[in-house]
Amino acid sequence: MKTLTKNFNEGMKKILKKEKKILIVGHNNPDGDCIGASLALYNLFKNASFPYLSVLMPSDMPDFLKWMPAAENIDIYEKGKSEKLIYGADIIFYVDFNDTSRTEYFSEELKKSNAVKIMLDHHPEPSSEVDFIFSDTETSSASEVVYRFIGLAGLEKYIDKDVSTCLFTGIMTDTLNFSVNSSKPETFRVVADLLSYGTDKDDIYDKVCNNFSEKRLRLVGYMVYEKMKTVSDLHYAYMLISKKELEKFDFKNGDHEGIVNMPLTVSGINISITAIEKDDFIKLSLRSKGDFDVNALSKKYFNGGGHKNAAGGRIYKPYNEAEQYITDSLREFLTNK
Numbered sequence: 357m358k359t360l361t362k363n364f365n366e367g368m369k370k371i372l373k374k375e376k377k378i379l380i381v382g383h384n385n386p387d388g389d390c391i392g393a394s395l396a397l398y399n400l401f402k403n404a405s406f407p408y409l410s411v412l413m414p415s416d417m418p419d420f421l422k423w424m425p426a427a428e429n430i431d432i433y434e435k436g437k438s439e440k441l442i443y444g445a446d447i448i449f450y451v452d453f454n455d456t457s458r459t460e461y462f463s464e465e466l467k468k469s470n471a472v473k474i475m476l477d478h479h480p481e482p483s484s485e486v487d488f489i490f491s492d493t494e495t496s497s498a499s500e501v502v503y504r505f506i507g508l509a510g511l512e513k514y515i516d517k518d519v520s521t522c523l524f525t526g527i528m529t530d531t532l533n534f535s536v537n538s539s540k541p542e543t544f545r546v547v548a549d550l551l552s553y554g555t556d557k558d559d560i561y562d563k564v565c566n567n568f569s570e571k572r573l574r575l576v577g578y579m580v581y582e583k584m585k586t587v588s589d590l591h592y593a594y595m596l597i598s599k600k601e602l603e604k605f606d607f608k609n610g611d612h613e614g615i616v617n618m619p620l621t622v623s624g625i626n627i628s629i630t631a632i633e634k635d636d637f638i639k640l641s642l643r644s645k646g647d648f649d650v651n652a653l654s655k656k657y658f659n660g661g662g663h664k665n666a667a668g669g670r671i672y673k674p675y676n677e678a679e680q681y682i683t684d685s686l687r688e689f690l691t692n693k
């Protein structure tokens with residue numbers, strides 16, 4: 357589904373002026389697509405000599421993204437300081453999320469701000485609380501949407517290697533290295549364009565995928581060997597892990613990334629879930645193959661959502677009740693639909 361606000365192009369030409377204070381915001385626990393798309397915009401406007409630019413994330417990014425061009429300029433949410441940034445902005449870009457609630461810590465401030473709000477996203481059901489929406493659920497990533505946005509806004513001449521590197525990283529990570537959400541020829545046309553700016557794809561792959569600690573690889577082994585359970589009649593797998601277990605592996609934000617995909621490599625497994633104990637809730641990652649809709653599953657049972665084949669969620673229950681809740685929910689969802 358594509359949502360493009362009427363007169364989007366004319367609107368951008370009128371609004372995007374150099375004297376405006378631009379704030380780019382992403383979602384909580386920003387991933388490669390969110391950071392890539394946000395930093396691409398930052399680098400683009402910098403190249404176009406816009407002097408007032410900020411990027412604000414609700415929480416820090418994983419270490420394997422910290423090399424990205426201009427990543428050092430990202431502000432991480434700090435109570436008091438970030439509100440000033442939001443209320444001081446003339447234009448706010450919402451990048452890679454469909455609703456202010458996804459920013460977690462400053463969603464009320466975003467709602468109250470009088471800035472012109474522009475959403476660039478690819479998640480289903482974009483909220484209508486913004487002034488301009490360019491959202492396309494058929495695209496690979498928010499980064500692909502940003503690439504097209506740059507064209508619509510007439511800003512192509514400001515794309516350089518930094519901008520293209522950010523966009524390529526976003527597309528590569530959101531498609532799990534071009535294994536999902538990347539069957540449209542258009543995605544590869546965008547990628548071909550990006551490579552023409554000198555983007556070093558092998559170097560990006562190496563920085564993103566071969567950048568973990570030894571402990572993180574041992575955590576992967578532990579989760580797969582000790583924690584993975586499969587429910588073969590319903591074709592799903594899940595892994596629950598407690599805070600105490602994670603501490604043994606010096607767990608850092610982002611370390612579990614990718615682990616949820618591993619059970620899908622088993623023939624006959626169509627849905628995979630990881631559940632990680634946090635301070636106040638249990639954080640879920642959900643992945644699926646084909647027509648199994650984990651967005652609907654997470655919306656119905658796990659206080660979350662995302663895309664059909666990749667979603668997040670939360671369980672607000674004690675850790676020792678989570679396993680029963682997950683298996684009951686999956687049974688109901690998969691046998692009643």
Ligand SMILES: [Mn+2]
Binds near residue numbers: 389390478497
């Ligand atoms: Mn995305």
